[in-house]
Amino acid sequence: MPRAITIHQPGGPEVMQWEEVTVADPGPGEVRLRQTVVGLNYIDVYQRMGKYPLDLPGVIGMEGTGVVEALGSGVDTVSVGDRVGYVMGPPGAYAEVRNYPAQRLIPLPDDIADEQAAAMMLKGLTAAYLSRRTFVVEAGQTVLFHAAAGGVGLIICQWLKQLGATVIGTVGSDDKAAIAAAHGCDHTIVYTRENFSERVMDLTDGQGVSVVYDGVGATTYEGSLACLARFGMYVSFGAASGAPPPVPVSALAAKALYLTRPGLAPHTATRELTLDIANALFDAVRGGVQVEINQRYALSDAVSAHRALESRSTTGSTILTV
Ligand SMILES: NC(=O)c1ccc[n+]([C@@H]2O[C@H](COP(=O)([O-])OP(=O)(O)OC[C@H]3O[C@@H](n4cnc5c(N)ncnc54)[C@H](OP(=O)(O)O)[C@@H]3O)[C@@H](O)[C@H]2O)c1
Numbered sequence: 587m588p589r590a591i592t593i594h595q596p597g598g599p600e601v602m603q604w605e606e607v608t609v610a611d612p613g614p615g616e617v618r619l620r621q622t623v624v625g626l627n628y629i630d631v632y633q634r635m636g637k638y639p640l641d642l643p644g645v646i647g648m649e650g651t652g653v654v655e656a657l658g659s660g661v662d663t664v665s666v667g668d669r670v671g672y673v674m675g676p677p678g679a680y681a682e683v684r685n686y687p688a689q690r691l692i693p694l695p696d697d698i699a700d701e702q703a704a705a706m707m708l709k710g711l712t713a714a715y716l717s718r719r720t721f722v723v724e725a726g727q728t729v730l731f732h733a734a735a736g737g738v739g740l741i742i743c744q745w746l747k748q749l750g751a752t753v754i755g756t757v758g759s760d761d762k763a764a765i766a767a768a769h770g771c772d773h774t775i776v777y778t779r780e781n782f783s784e785r786v787m788d789l790t791d792g793q794g795v796s797v798v799y800d801g802v803g804a805t806t807y808e809g810s811l812a813c814l815a816r817f818g819m820y821v822s823f824g825a826a827s828g829a830p831p832p833v834p835v836s837a838l839a840a841k842a843l844y845l846t847r848p849g850l851a852p853h854t855a856t857r858e859l860t861l862d863i864a865n866a867l868f869d870a871v872r873g874g875v876q877v878e879i880n881q882r883y884a885l886s887d888a889v890s891a892h893r894a895l896e897s898r899s900t901t902g903s904t905i906l907t908v
């Protein structure tokens with residue numbers, strides 16, 4: 587029988603167990619995937635902790651690559667033997683074998699390896715919609731990205747630089763500052779010891795930035811609003827340090843700010859939307875954006891991978907090999 591990382595109750599990394607699971611034949615519109623690589627993402631932590639509740643017992647995980655092994659009825663967009671990847675959709679990526687909706691699959695081009703795809707799709711499609719849809723970054727703008735040496739961070743900072751922006755990245759340590767600087771950041775701020783908001787105002791001659799991309803949340807939202815330029819946009823897209831508190835609408839008035847809380851699910855709600863941003867990502871990679879796989883774990887050792895991610899000791903992307 588195939589195995590999967592299963593959780594029976596929400597909690598810390600230790601609730602994840604490597605267990606045999608039964609996988610039914612694929613239903614209508616589904617395929618059965620034999621998985622090769624699973625991408626580690628912060629959303630996996632939220633699922634494991636119960637912040638995004640799952641039916642239990644259940645399998646977490648929102649990103650993987652693999653080979654199509656069997657087709658359910660009505661599937662005509664992929665064939666048995668195809669190499670594919672996916673993001674979002676029903677949870678359940680932490681598995682050797684799983685069923686998945688065929689319409690959501692992303693065919694993998696020959697020049698994109700499985701490991702590279704699993705390391706970049708969820709993070710890179712996020713980078714794609716943040717920079718090309720949520721706030722369309724233009725050459726000459728100055729932008730702030732929090733946790734710049736992280737998974738989304740290393741991809742998007744290179745991409746923002748390609749777009750001609752001046753990129754300011756916050757990081758938790760000097761080592762991470764060096765990594766972020768080598769991946770697109772013009773300026774880095776170690777926000778665990780520096781007041782990032784004041785540094786941003788200094789770096790921008792008191793003007794502030796056009797957009798703040800904030801996946802850190804509780805510890806960064808207040809300073810982020812303070813260092814936005816007039817008419818700037820605060821993009822709250824994650825909560826690695828905890829959720830930001832509710833923001834009163836009146837807090838936006840003094841600088842006529844915009845605030846949004848985007849997610850990858852609506853940006854991958856249709857096959858057309860998904861393939862559109864996937865192609866933008868593949869083109870960005872072909873244009874020079876590097877995907878750094880800085881940590882590798884066996885899927886069966888997902889516990890160690892989660893401990894590393896939550897303790898802020900990872901940089902770039904982490905993959906779980908099946
Ligand atoms: N809305 C969406 O569509 C979407 C999609 C993908 C990801 N996200 C969000 O984007 C963020 C980044 O995701 P990722 O998978 O690429 O993770 P990541 O950035 O590789 O890891 C999270 C980073 O957040 C920073 N951090 C700050 N305070 C923290 C704390 N108290 N605990 C843990 N980490 C803390 C750490 O970097 P420093 O040490 O440098 O501070 C840490 O390395 C997450 O919030 C995630 O939920 C959202």
